[in-house]
Amino acid sequence: MIETRELSKRYGPITAVDGISFRVEPGQVLGFLGPNGAGKSTTMKMIAGFVTPSAGTASVCGFDVEAQPLDAKRQVGYLPEGAPSYGEMRVQAFLEFIADIRGLAGENRRKRLDDTIGRLSLGGVLGQTIDTLSKGFRRRVGLAQAILHDPKVLVLDEPTDGLDPNQKHEVRALINAMARDKTIIVSTHILEEVHAVCNRAIIIARGKILADDTPDKLESRSRYHQAVSLTAPNVAAARDALARLPDVDSVEVDPQDQRITAFPRKGKSIFTAVGDLLKAQGIAVTELQLERGRLDEVFRSVTQAAPRQGAKA
């Protein structure tokens, strides 16, 4: 469980994080979204106990990060931005160092090491120094370090940044596999990731929470939510026919690929009506799709409401 109350961080005149309060329960995977410099990383650093808050509190599993730092840190697995690790060390030695300092011992230590190395497929590189690893492997070593002690809480700052699509898929599968009994915060600016791993998303910008909802609900804020898009050989005929439907608010044609999108009036569903209309008027369509809403559009409209400030993330 993670809880923050009015968490704030100021660097001189710049407010990086401005009174953020939220609570994440076990089983939740919270996606932390926001433009660069929004305060995502700073918030995560405060939860992990690296940055001291200017005001407010953060607690992990009931332990206040400032008042009981060691107890709080024991509960957390933290992947800092960029997945730093000691480059001159061999992977095996690095993971053993983390295991020791996390207080793992005996049978449990061996089991946790084997399990983590297996989960992240690090078996083949254990003898290599971390500096010689590819970016993908280095990121995996960082993740291994974070999950090694089987923490109740995981704080992962951009875990898939810089990975290729296959590696991204693997990391997301890993997060999903651990999601059941853990409390997880993942920051990202890849919006498709939110659907892939998160069951809750917080959008933050300029240090403030602007939206806090499930990914589906966030998508429903999009004007594309429940819109119908189609491609038809006769664009003009299809567009005019759609525009005459009573529940259709507006019709747009994408100038690039001639894709037609019909937007419904607020709260109306037009999918069936569009289908009936096309059949009745005999308009041929090559493809027809009900839109769920577009997260990137919601993200833009939420975060660009006010001018950005040069705060560091």
Added chain:
Amino acid sequence: MNPIGILFRRELASYFATPVAYVFIVVYLLLAGVFTFYVGRLYESNQASLQPFFFWHPFLYLFLVPAVSMRLWAEERRSGTVELLLTLPITMWQAVIGKFLAAWAFVGIALVLTFPVWITVNYLGDPDNGVIAASYFGSWLMSGAFLAIGMCFSASTRNQIIAFILTLVVCLAFVLAGFPIVTGLVQDWLPQLIVDGITSLSLWSHFDAIQKGVIDLRDLVYFALMIGFWLYASAVVIELKKAD
């Protein structure tokens, strides 16, 4: 195992995982040899004593210890591992002391590797090995004080060159504070009490006392306070600057 011990092992191993350790040890031994035999004229002095050897240690340390200490925190901050280290379940003190002890042990290893000099004087004559043991101990204590100063400056910047230069300058000041040139300079216009104060802060005078073979409690307390103060300052500086 205690977190300090775990950190100590990792740090010490990391010296030997890179060429840094070997370059340092080779250069240290070479310079120690040159100073002892060519500049200090150990043979020509016709005395079975390591005084010409230990005399140069403060100056050797002046250049070599900052080279060890400069990376202690600057490198952690540059590479971002400081964030990893300080979010592990350890206290700031454990981190500071673990790192310091590893660096101190490393310089200790280099110091121990000068044993051929000791063998040489024992082969050639009959030196007072008690004095030599005290001198080795004093030299190691002094290197600890240099390292503690260096750690503080390493914590205050992520640029290792800056850390090196600042450490060198401050250490130089602490060495020279006991030299007659410096004390003579201020003797005329400062009250004797302050002149004595400056002299008593000097690394040189305390090392000199020990290398004469007299291990006085005051000198031990001086080194303990010196190391303690600079380590404390390091912890404060890291706490302030870690997230910059």
